Amino acid sequence: MKENYFIFFSNCIPVYGVEYTAICDFQNGKIHHFDSNLKELIQLIDSRISLKQLENRYIEEKDGLANFLHYFYEKGIGMYTNEVESFPRLPIQWDHPSKVTNAILDFGIETDYSVKSILDELDYFRCKHIQLRFFEVIPLQILHDVLSVFKESDVLSIDLIFNDDIPLFELKKLYLVTSKINSVTIFNAKEDQIVGNLPFLISYLNRKISNEKSCGLITKEHLSTGLHLFMESHFHNNCLNRKISIDKDGNVKNCPSMNWDYGRVQTGNLKEKILQALNHEVTQIKKSEIEVCRECEFRMVCTDCRAYLEKPSDMYSKPLKCGYNPKTGIWEEWSTNPIKKDAIGFYALKHII
Incomplete structure (x- = not known):
């Protein structure tokens, strides 16, 4: 019997950035990274629409769609099924019995x-x-x-x-x-x-x-x-x-x-x-x-x-010691970025770089 759906496993949760997408596989301890070309497809799969709807959406790219679904399947990110309701999503919730963890x-x-x-x-x-x-x-x-x-x-x-x-x-x-x-x-x-x-x-x-x-x-x-x-x-x-x-x-x-x-x-x-x-x-x-x-x-x-912020006066500023740019998907050395020079001086970090 042909399966009518392709869904992500409950332990594989997509997180969408401004350009890129990360699928976090918590069972296997992996983070799968995808560029902007696949963002829409991942969102559609994540919405749990049927394969027929997916195929209609990519009617001129059926081979490409099949290849990507096979890739997700081979990587253990998702599966074909007729019983979507049997695989509920993980609830997004958090608590802990300790007041200090x-x-x-x-x-x-x-x-x-x-x-x-x-x-x-x-x-x-x-x-x-x-x-x-x-x-x-x-x-x-x-x-x-x-x-x-x-x-x-x-x-x-x-x-x-x-x-x-x-x-x-x-x-x-x-x-x-x-x-x-x-x-x-x-x-x-x-x-x-x-x-x-x-x-x-x-x-x-x-x-x-x-x-x-x-x-x-x-x-x-x-x-x-x-x-x-x-x-x-x-x-x-x-x-x-x-x-x-x-x-x-x-x-x-x-x-x-x-x-x-x-x-x-x-x-x-x-x-x-x-x-x-x-x-x-x-x-x-x-x-x-x-x-x-x-x-x-x-x-x-x-x-x-x-504790260390790119803009020390703004508590909502990007972490100083992060060199990742979510718009380009590139990790760079944070300490050599000229934008961070003043903050490095403010926190007196030059001697540890």
């Missing part, structure tokens, strides 16, 4: 805030995932002391970031302190290397990272095929919503790179400061509201950055 804690040589007091409050907000970043060389005993505090917390996973090459045998010892370690990333390593035969993943990266100003980079490699991020991006700022950070000086922030804070951990009511951060309007700035991003086909799979 994850937190970042930065450490320096002179960091003196109480990790335990922070964890006590984060447990209240049901925060289960924490990233610890050490941009300076920290004595291993201090690191062990920090990790030991997590034994009694409700945190489920810890991601560690270091700026110096720690011997593998020392990293293995960390797991003996707490089994909650999920991953370790080491920058400034001699070469890129992945160690995956341990209870946690270790990534050695031959890339320089100096401090929190190294954050906010947006490249093709940073695009995410996580359904959670895709859904959250429709309703909130996917980089700041329900996120909390403590910088190395103990200041409560939405992000360590932000130029404002809500006061220090050591003074006043920490719970109130966290609530202030969670309720700040910046956490609700969506990609669909941001200049340039709102025209981009990658806007739902790209982590946003409100």
